[in-house]
Amino acid sequence: xxxVTQTPRNRITKTGKxxxxxxxxxxxHDRMYWYRQDPGLGLRLIYYSFDVKDINKGEISDGYSVSxxxxxxxxxSLESAIPNQTALYFCATSEWGAGGDEQFFGPGTxxxxx
Amino acid sequence: xxEVEQNxxxxxxxxxxxxxxxxxxxxxxxxxxxxxxxxxxxxxELIMSIYSNGDKEDGRFTAQLNKASQYVSLLIRDSQPSDxxxxxxxxxxxxxxxxxxxxxxxxxxx
Numbered sequence: 297x298x299x300v301t302q303t304p305r306n307r308i309t310k311t312g313k314x315x316x317x318x319x320x321x322x323x324x325h326d327r328m329y330w331y332r333q334d335p336g337l338g339l340r341l342i343y344y345s346f347d348v349k350d351i352n353k354g355e356i357s358d359g360y361s362v363s364x365x366x367x368x369x370x371x372x373s374l375e376s377a378i379p380n381q382t383a384l385y386f387c388a389t390s391e392w393g394a395g396g397d398e399q400f401f402g403p404g405t406x407x408x409x410x
Numbered sequence: 411x412x413e414v415e416q417n418x419x420x421x422x423x424x425x426x427x428x429x430x431x432x433x434x435x436x437x438x439x440x441x442x443x444x445x446x447x448x449x450x451x452x453x454x455e456l457i458m459s460i461y462s463n464g465d466k467e468d469g470r471f472t473a474q475l476n477k478a479s480q481y482v483s484l485l486i487r488d489s490q491p492s493d494x495x496x497x498x499x500x501x502x503x504x505x506x507x508x509x510x511x512x513x514x515x516x517x518x519x520x
Contacts, residue, residue: 336418338512339454339498354507386453395459396442397502404453 299323300402302387308408315374317405319387327390328370329399330354330362332383339386345370377409413437414501416511424519429486431514433499436480443475443482444500448513454498458484489518 300321309315319328330342331354341354343362351364359381363371374381387402415434423429435443442461446454460466460473460482474483482501486493499511 336512339508339510341507344507393459395444396461398444398456398459399500399508401453401455 300387300389300400302385302402302405304405305403306406308410309377310410311378313377315377315407317372317374317385317387317407319370319372319402321368321370321387321389321402323389323391323400324367325389325391325400326367327397328364329388329390330360330370330372331386331388332356332381333386333404334383342372374407374409377407379409382407382409413503413509414499414511416497416499416514418512419515420517421514422517422519423489425489425491427489429489429493429516429518431484431486431497431499431516432481433483433501433511434481435499435501435509437501437503437509438477438480440501440503442502443473444502444508445471445473445482445484446498446500446510448496448498450495486516489516491518491520494518 303318326347329344331339333339345351345364348364361373385405388399390397390399413436445458447457448454458473460475466473470487472485496513496515498513500508
C-alpha cells in the first residue's frame, strides 16, 4: 500500500463550491505539506504542519485552509473554488534523512474548477 | 530573481550519453540540496540529496555541489529512455520548507 495517499485523485467542480482534498500517511512522519503545481510555475507551498498543533501558511495560502486531524491526516479545503485554483495538488510528508529533510509525495489530486 | 532557477528544456540526449542538469540558487544559507524526478502526471520522487561541496555518486546518478558559485548539478550517466522525465531541484532555505525550481524536462532519444 502507498505510504502517502490522497483522495480524490481527480475532481471537477464549479466556481463557488467548497472542496476538500484529503491526505493520509502511514509513514509516521510529523511534518506534512500541501503543494500545488501549475505548468511553468513549478511546485508552490500552500500550507505546512510540523505537528497536530502547528500549522503554518506557505507562499500561496489565500483561498485555502487546512486541518490536521491527526498525525496521519492533513486536509486541504477550498472554501469557494475559483477557476485559477485549477491545478495538480500534492500532499507530502518529510523526515530527517542522511541528506537533510527528505520529502515524500502522494500521488496527487487533479482539480478542475469550471 | 528567482530563488531556485533551472533551464526548462527540453534537454535532449541520445541513449547512452551523459545528461547534465543544472540548478542555481540564491540563498547562501542553504545547507542541503535535493533532486527529484517527476514523470508526466506522476508525483515527484527523491533521487539524490547532497550537502557537502563536491560530488556524490549513487549508481548512474552524480550530484555536484558548489556552494561558492551557488549551483548544484545532476549528471545521469548511460542515459536510458526511462530517464525521460522532469527533474526538479529543491533547496530548503534553512528550515523544513523547500523552494522548488520549475524543473528541467529531459528527453532521452532511443
